[in-house]
Amino acid sequence: MSGLVVDRELCIGCGRCVRACASGGIELVWEGPRKFAQATDACVFCGSCVDACPVDAIEIAKDGPASAGDLASYRDFWVFAQVDAAGHVLPVAFELLGRARTLADARGCRLVALLGEGPAAPADNVDALIRAGADEVIVCRDERLSSLDAEVFAQWICSLARERKPEVILYGATAFGRELAPGVAVRLQTGLTADCTVLELDPATGLLQQTRPAFGGNLMATIVCPAHRPQMATVRPGVFAAPAPDSERIGAVSEVALDAALTSRVRVLEVEPAHDAASVADAERLVVVGRGIGSKKSLPLMRKLADLLGAELGCTRPLVEAGWLEYRHQVGQTGASVAPELLISVGVSGAIQHLAGIGGAKTVIAINDDPEAPIFGAAQYKVVGDCIEVVQALVERLEAK
Amino acid sequence: MSVHIVVCVKAVPSTTEVKMDPKTNTIVRDGRASVVNPFDATALELALRIKDEAAGKPVRVTVLSMGIPDTARLLRDCIARGADAGLLLSDRAFAGADTLATTYALTCGIDALDEPVDLVVCGKMAVDGDTAQIGPELGGALDIPCIADVQELLGVEDGVLRARRATDGGRELVEVALPAVITVAKDAAQLRMPSIAGVLAAQDAEVEVRTAAEVGADTARTGLSGSPTQVVRSFVPERTHEATAIEGTVAQQADRLAELIEEVLR
Amino acid sequence: MVDILPLSAEYEAYLRDESRSSGTADSISFPRDEEEIRSVLQTLRTAAPRGGVPAPVTVQGARTGLAAGAVPAGGHVMNLARANRYLGLRQDDAGTYYLRVQPGVILSELRRHLANKTLPVDGWDAESLAALDKLYAGPEQFFPTDPTEASACLGGMAACNASGARSYRYGPMRGHVSALHVVLADGDVIAVRRGENRAQGRHLALTTESGRTLELDLPTYTMPCTKNASGYFIEDDMDAIDLFIGSDGTLGIISELEIILAAVPAVVWGMSCFFEDERAALDFTVAARPKLPRAAAFEYFDAKALDILRVQRKNSTAFASLPELDAAWACCVYVELEADDEATALNDLALLGKLLRDHGGSDRATWVARTDTDRETQRFFRHAVPESVNMLIDERRKTDPAITKLGSDMSVPDERLREVMDLYRTTLAEAGLDSAAWGHIGNNHLHVNVLPRNAQDYAAGKELFVRWARAVTDMGGAVSAEHGVGKLKRDFLTVMYGPEHIAQMAALKRQLDPYCQLGRGNLFDPNVCEGGA
Structure with missing residues (x-):
C-alpha cells in the first residue's frame, strides 16, 4: 500500500510534523495513553513532515517499482538542443551540456546532444555542441523539424529513446521545452520535473536529484524518479553557466531519419516575431521592484531611477498579477532569469522563486523595510528602510550628477 | 454540429504566499478555502465564450477536476458561471499524484463522460505547482494535438480552432482541427462573475463525484503509486551569506548608494 | 525629543x-x-x-x-502618521476584542495585519499577547468601518466619524471606538472610556489627568435622525467619548484609540443589480431595505456615472479589466449581503432576484461576487466610478484650472429618499449642470457631483449646494453625512444649525481650547471661534 506511513514504535507524538505540514495532511491522534501522528486525507505527500520528524518515524512508502524493463539497461545523459528562429542552438542547451558533462563524468557515462533542425540549418551547430561537451550529437535534418512542432519533436525523441535507452534527458525550460518535455514524458510514461534549479547525483543510488522551488518558493523540494527511465527535467535558461567552448574536443555524429508517417497537426498561419523591446533577460543593469513599493503610483519614481542608471525595469510576479507591469518585466522562476552587472532590488521580499531568477546577477543592492526579508540573503549590499524614501533620495543624488 | 468542451480545473490554495514561522522555521497554515486555479478560471471563460458565440449551435461545457470532495464546491461555482456539468474525480487512490498520474486520472475521467470530447481547455499552469505539464501530457495521452500558451482564442468554426499563442520567438497564429487540447495564459480573458440566476440554478445542478473504480482507472497508475517522481526531501532554503548593511539617515544611505553604484558601474 | x-x-x-x-x-x-x-x-x-x-x-x-x-x-x-504603533489587545467576558492603537495606524495596514495574523506586538504585555493568541486561534476578526479610501488612518477616521459602504449595517466609526486618549490644547490629557462618563442632560463634567475638572455646557440643538457627520455629536445624557468622535480635530488631539473588532461574517456576497432607469432603482431600494435585514450595504451608481465609466474603460488601459456593462442598463444598485451560513444567503439571494424582477431588472444580468477575486473585481468597479469622474475633471481642468469637482455629502431620513432625488434632478436640470451621482443609497446619502465645464458652472454648482443644504435641513437631514465639515462645508453647517447653535459649539470649543488653536477653520470661521463676528 502506498502512502504516508508513521512508525508507531518510533513516533513520540511531538507534533513537529503537524506544524511542518502546509496542507493539514497530518494530525495527532490519541490511542490509549499515547499520541501518534497520522496522515489525513489532505496529505499531498510533499515530504515536509518526513524532514521535520526528529526520530525518522515517517516515510512515504510506495509499492514496488511499477516500471517495466531493466533500469540498468538505460545509460547516458541526453540534452535536447533547441534552435532559434535563425536555426542557431539556444544558449540554454550549452548551459545544460556544461552541467550534464560533470554529471555524466561522475556517472561514468556518455553525454549526447539531440539536434533536430530543418535542411537549411546553419552548418556549425553540431560542432558547437561537441565543443560544449557532447560526446555524440544525434542530428536529424528534416523539413518537418524546421518549425517547432512539439508533437513531431516528441515523437522523434520518443522513438530514439525507446531504441537507445538514455538514463537522463534534460531540456531547457523555454516555452517550447516546457511543451515538448511533457509530450515525451507521457508517451514514455516516465517522470518529469519542471524548472529545476539544482541537478545532482545521489552518490548512493546514482539517481538524478532534481531540486526545484515549491510552495510559492518558501520550500525547496528535491525530487527523484527512481523506477522509471529516462529521468527527465527542464531547467530555466541562466541557471547554469555555459562552458567555454573546447575546440580540441571531438565527438561522434549520428545522422538519423524522421519517421515518414509523422506529420504536424497544427498549422502555423502567421508568425509574429517578438517586439524588439529591450528585455530584462539581457539587461546589464536592472532595477527590480516588488510589492514593497506600495502602490502603482510609485512606479514612475522607479522608472526614473532605472532611466537615470540606464537600466531596465524588472518586477516580481505579484506586480504582474496585479496588472502593474506586463509579464515581460517579470524576473524569477516563472519570468526571466537575469544576469546583470548591477541589480537594484526595491521593495522585493525575495521568495525563492524570485531569487532563482537573479542568481546570475553580479552585484545586488537590496532596499527593503523588513530586516528579515530573504532578498538580503541574495544581496551584497542592503538598505533596511522605507524604499520610497530611499529611492527618492537616491534619484535626487543621481539627478544632481 | 455540436461541440463538447472539457475544462480541467484544479483547486489551489487561495494564496501562494506561504508564511514561515520564524521561530520553528515551518510553514504557517492559513486555513483559507481553496479557489479555482486562476489560469483555469481563464480556461473556463474561453470555453464559455465559445459557447456564447456558437449562436444556436449546441456547445456543452463540462468542468473536470481531480481533488478532495470539497472541490465539488468549486465545480458548482463553475456551473453558476455558465458551465453545463461537472465531474469530480475523488478517491484516496488519486492522492499524491504527480503530473503523469494526474494526466492518467483526467484521461479516465474524459473517457467516462457520456459525450465524446472535442476540445480540452486547461490553464497553462497551476499557481501552486507551476509545472505547466498537464495540458501537453493530456494531448499525448489522448493522442490529440496540443496548443500551449494560448494568448487569444479567435474562435471555433466547422471543427477548426484558431488561436494566437506565445512562442519563444514571439507569437504565432495557428489553427488545428478538433479534437485538440489548448492551454491558456492567465491574461487571455477574465472569468465572468455568475449571475443571481446562475448561482441559484447551480444549487440544483448535479456535480458528479466518481471514484477511481467508477471511471475504470487502474489504481496502479493513479496517485502516489502511479507517480514516477517522488519528493525525497523538502527543506527551507538557507540564507547564503550576510549582505553589507548601508546605515545612517536616508540622506546618508542615498549618498553611499550613489557612490556604490558608481563603483560597480565603473 | x-x-x-x-x-x-x-x-x-x-x-x-x-x-x-x-x-x-x-x-x-x-x-x-x-x-x-x-x-x-x-x-x-x-x-x-x-x-x-x-x-x-x-x-x-x-x-x-x-x-x-x-x-x-x-x-x-x-x-501623526508616525504615531502608528499597535499598543495592546484585550478581550472582554463576551468574547469581544478591543485593540489599542496610536492614531496614525493606517486602516489598510490594520486589515492586512488582521487577515494575515501579523499584528506588530513590540512592547506588548503578557495579557495582550495572551489575548492575541486567542484572537489568532479563533474566527478571523475585522474592523467594520470601511471608508472608500483605505489608506485613511484610524485617528483621522475617529476625528471625522468616518463611514463607508458597510455603515448601512455597522453604522459609522463612532460605535466601534470604546476609548480615547485626547490631548487638550494646553497639553493636559483626558482619558474617556465608553460607558464611564455620561452627561447630565446637557451638562458634561470631564476630569483631566492633572486632576482638573471641566464643567461643560453642551449646545442645545437636536441632531437629525439620519447618518450625520455635521458638527459636534450632542444629545441629552450623551457619553463623553462621543463629544470627541467626529469633532474634526477642534476639541483635542486623539493620541490613542481603543477600537472594537468584530468577527468576519461567515458569508459575504456582493451583488451588482442593474436597472433601466433611476425610478426603478429607487423603488427597488425602498422595497428591498425592509426585506433584507442582513444587507450590509446598498450603494447606487447613476446613469451618468456609469456612462463616464464606460468611456474611461474604452480609453484607459487602467480600466480595461473592468467587466463590461451592457448598454441596456442605465444604473446600478450594489447590495452586500452577510449571513451566518450559505443556506441563509441563498434564501436572501433568491429574494433579491425576485425584488429585482419586480422592478424591471433581470436576475440573469447581475454580478454576484462570492470569491475574493470577484469581490476585488466589484470593488475595482465601484472605486473606478469616482476615479473615472476625477479623470474627466482633470481633463476639463486643462482648459480651465479653476474648475474642481463639487461633491455633496448630504443625507435625509428614509421616507425622504424619493423627494430628495427629485430635488437633485429638477434643480440640476434647471441649472443645466452636468453631474454624476453615486453613493450610499441605503442611508439616503448620495454624493451628487456637479461636473463644471467652466467657471460659470462652478459658481452655479456652489449656489445649488447651498440651496440643497437648506432643503435637506428642512427634510430633517444632515449637510455632511460622512466626510465631516472640515473647512469646506462650514457654511452648510451654519445653514443646518443656525448662527446661535454655531456660537454654542464655538463656546464649547473655547472651554477646551481657549486660544482656538486646534483645527483652526474647521467647523467654524476662525472669527466665530474666537467669539467675534
Missing part, C-alpha cells in the same frame, strides 16, 4: 489633503506618541510672545479627508 521643523519646500505636500485644497503653515512636527504630542504643544506655548496667542495647530493623519480638515490655516502642522 521631537523636532519642530520649518515648513520648507520639502514638506509642501503637507499643506494639502485629498480635498485638493491647499493652506499655509510655518512649521511641522511628526510626534510619535502622546508624550511627543504634549511636548510639541508645550514648545509652541513657550514660543508664543508673553500674553500672546500660541500658534494654531492643525492635526493631520493620512490626509485622505475630503473636507480639508487637515489643510493648515497658518501656524503649525502636527502630522
Whole structure:
C-alpha cells in the first residue's frame, strides 16, 4: 500500500510534523495513553513532515517499482538542443551540456546532444555542441523539424529513446521545452520535473536529484524518479553557466531519419516575431521592484531611477498579477532569469522563486523595510528602510550628477 | 454540429504566499478555502465564450477536476458561471499524484463522460505547482494535438480552432482541427462573475463525484503509486551569506548608494 | 525629543489633503506618541510672545479627508502618521476584542495585519499577547468601518466619524471606538472610556489627568435622525467619548484609540443589480431595505456615472479589466449581503432576484461576487466610478484650472429618499449642470457631483449646494453625512444649525481650547471661534 506511513514504535507524538505540514495532511491522534501522528486525507505527500520528524518515524512508502524493463539497461545523459528562429542552438542547451558533462563524468557515462533542425540549418551547430561537451550529437535534418512542432519533436525523441535507452534527458525550460518535455514524458510514461534549479547525483543510488522551488518558493523540494527511465527535467535558461567552448574536443555524429508517417497537426498561419523591446533577460543593469513599493503610483519614481542608471525595469510576479507591469518585466522562476552587472532590488521580499531568477546577477543592492526579508540573503549590499524614501533620495543624488 | 468542451480545473490554495514561522522555521497554515486555479478560471471563460458565440449551435461545457470532495464546491461555482456539468474525480487512490498520474486520472475521467470530447481547455499552469505539464501530457495521452500558451482564442468554426499563442520567438497564429487540447495564459480573458440566476440554478445542478473504480482507472497508475517522481526531501532554503548593511539617515544611505553604484558601474 | 521643523519646500505636500485644497503653515512636527504630542504643544506655548496667542495647530493623519480638515490655516502642522504603533489587545467576558492603537495606524495596514495574523506586538504585555493568541486561534476578526479610501488612518477616521459602504449595517466609526486618549490644547490629557462618563442632560463634567475638572455646557440643538457627520455629536445624557468622535480635530488631539473588532461574517456576497432607469432603482431600494435585514450595504451608481465609466474603460488601459456593462442598463444598485451560513444567503439571494424582477431588472444580468477575486473585481468597479469622474475633471481642468469637482455629502431620513432625488434632478436640470451621482443609497446619502465645464458652472454648482443644504435641513437631514465639515462645508453647517447653535459649539470649543488653536477653520470661521463676528 502506498502512502504516508508513521512508525508507531518510533513516533513520540511531538507534533513537529503537524506544524511542518502546509496542507493539514497530518494530525495527532490519541490511542490509549499515547499520541501518534497520522496522515489525513489532505496529505499531498510533499515530504515536509518526513524532514521535520526528529526520530525518522515517517516515510512515504510506495509499492514496488511499477516500471517495466531493466533500469540498468538505460545509460547516458541526453540534452535536447533547441534552435532559434535563425536555426542557431539556444544558449540554454550549452548551459545544460556544461552541467550534464560533470554529471555524466561522475556517472561514468556518455553525454549526447539531440539536434533536430530543418535542411537549411546553419552548418556549425553540431560542432558547437561537441565543443560544449557532447560526446555524440544525434542530428536529424528534416523539413518537418524546421518549425517547432512539439508533437513531431516528441515523437522523434520518443522513438530514439525507446531504441537507445538514455538514463537522463534534460531540456531547457523555454516555452517550447516546457511543451515538448511533457509530450515525451507521457508517451514514455516516465517522470518529469519542471524548472529545476539544482541537478545532482545521489552518490548512493546514482539517481538524478532534481531540486526545484515549491510552495510559492518558501520550500525547496528535491525530487527523484527512481523506477522509471529516462529521468527527465527542464531547467530555466541562466541557471547554469555555459562552458567555454573546447575546440580540441571531438565527438561522434549520428545522422538519423524522421519517421515518414509523422506529420504536424497544427498549422502555423502567421508568425509574429517578438517586439524588439529591450528585455530584462539581457539587461546589464536592472532595477527590480516588488510589492514593497506600495502602490502603482510609485512606479514612475522607479522608472526614473532605472532611466537615470540606464537600466531596465524588472518586477516580481505579484506586480504582474496585479496588472502593474506586463509579464515581460517579470524576473524569477516563472519570468526571466537575469544576469546583470548591477541589480537594484526595491521593495522585493525575495521568495525563492524570485531569487532563482537573479542568481546570475553580479552585484545586488537590496532596499527593503523588513530586516528579515530573504532578498538580503541574495544581496551584497542592503538598505533596511522605507524604499520610497530611499529611492527618492537616491534619484535626487543621481539627478544632481 | 455540436461541440463538447472539457475544462480541467484544479483547486489551489487561495494564496501562494506561504508564511514561515520564524521561530520553528515551518510553514504557517492559513486555513483559507481553496479557489479555482486562476489560469483555469481563464480556461473556463474561453470555453464559455465559445459557447456564447456558437449562436444556436449546441456547445456543452463540462468542468473536470481531480481533488478532495470539497472541490465539488468549486465545480458548482463553475456551473453558476455558465458551465453545463461537472465531474469530480475523488478517491484516496488519486492522492499524491504527480503530473503523469494526474494526466492518467483526467484521461479516465474524459473517457467516462457520456459525450465524446472535442476540445480540452486547461490553464497553462497551476499557481501552486507551476509545472505547466498537464495540458501537453493530456494531448499525448489522448493522442490529440496540443496548443500551449494560448494568448487569444479567435474562435471555433466547422471543427477548426484558431488561436494566437506565445512562442519563444514571439507569437504565432495557428489553427488545428478538433479534437485538440489548448492551454491558456492567465491574461487571455477574465472569468465572468455568475449571475443571481446562475448561482441559484447551480444549487440544483448535479456535480458528479466518481471514484477511481467508477471511471475504470487502474489504481496502479493513479496517485502516489502511479507517480514516477517522488519528493525525497523538502527543506527551507538557507540564507547564503550576510549582505553589507548601508546605515545612517536616508540622506546618508542615498549618498553611499550613489557612490556604490558608481563603483560597480565603473 | 521631537523636532519642530520649518515648513520648507520639502514638506509642501503637507499643506494639502485629498480635498485638493491647499493652506499655509510655518512649521511641522511628526510626534510619535502622546508624550511627543504634549511636548510639541508645550514648545509652541513657550514660543508664543508673553500674553500672546500660541500658534494654531492643525492635526493631520493620512490626509485622505475630503473636507480639508487637515489643510493648515497658518501656524503649525502636527502630522501623526508616525504615531502608528499597535499598543495592546484585550478581550472582554463576551468574547469581544478591543485593540489599542496610536492614531496614525493606517486602516489598510490594520486589515492586512488582521487577515494575515501579523499584528506588530513590540512592547506588548503578557495579557495582550495572551489575548492575541486567542484572537489568532479563533474566527478571523475585522474592523467594520470601511471608508472608500483605505489608506485613511484610524485617528483621522475617529476625528471625522468616518463611514463607508458597510455603515448601512455597522453604522459609522463612532460605535466601534470604546476609548480615547485626547490631548487638550494646553497639553493636559483626558482619558474617556465608553460607558464611564455620561452627561447630565446637557451638562458634561470631564476630569483631566492633572486632576482638573471641566464643567461643560453642551449646545442645545437636536441632531437629525439620519447618518450625520455635521458638527459636534450632542444629545441629552450623551457619553463623553462621543463629544470627541467626529469633532474634526477642534476639541483635542486623539493620541490613542481603543477600537472594537468584530468577527468576519461567515458569508459575504456582493451583488451588482442593474436597472433601466433611476425610478426603478429607487423603488427597488425602498422595497428591498425592509426585506433584507442582513444587507450590509446598498450603494447606487447613476446613469451618468456609469456612462463616464464606460468611456474611461474604452480609453484607459487602467480600466480595461473592468467587466463590461451592457448598454441596456442605465444604473446600478450594489447590495452586500452577510449571513451566518450559505443556506441563509441563498434564501436572501433568491429574494433579491425576485425584488429585482419586480422592478424591471433581470436576475440573469447581475454580478454576484462570492470569491475574493470577484469581490476585488466589484470593488475595482465601484472605486473606478469616482476615479473615472476625477479623470474627466482633470481633463476639463486643462482648459480651465479653476474648475474642481463639487461633491455633496448630504443625507435625509428614509421616507425622504424619493423627494430628495427629485430635488437633485429638477434643480440640476434647471441649472443645466452636468453631474454624476453615486453613493450610499441605503442611508439616503448620495454624493451628487456637479461636473463644471467652466467657471460659470462652478459658481452655479456652489449656489445649488447651498440651496440643497437648506432643503435637506428642512427634510430633517444632515449637510455632511460622512466626510465631516472640515473647512469646506462650514457654511452648510451654519445653514443646518443656525448662527446661535454655531456660537454654542464655538463656546464649547473655547472651554477646551481657549486660544482656538486646534483645527483652526474647521467647523467654524476662525472669527466665530474666537467669539467675534
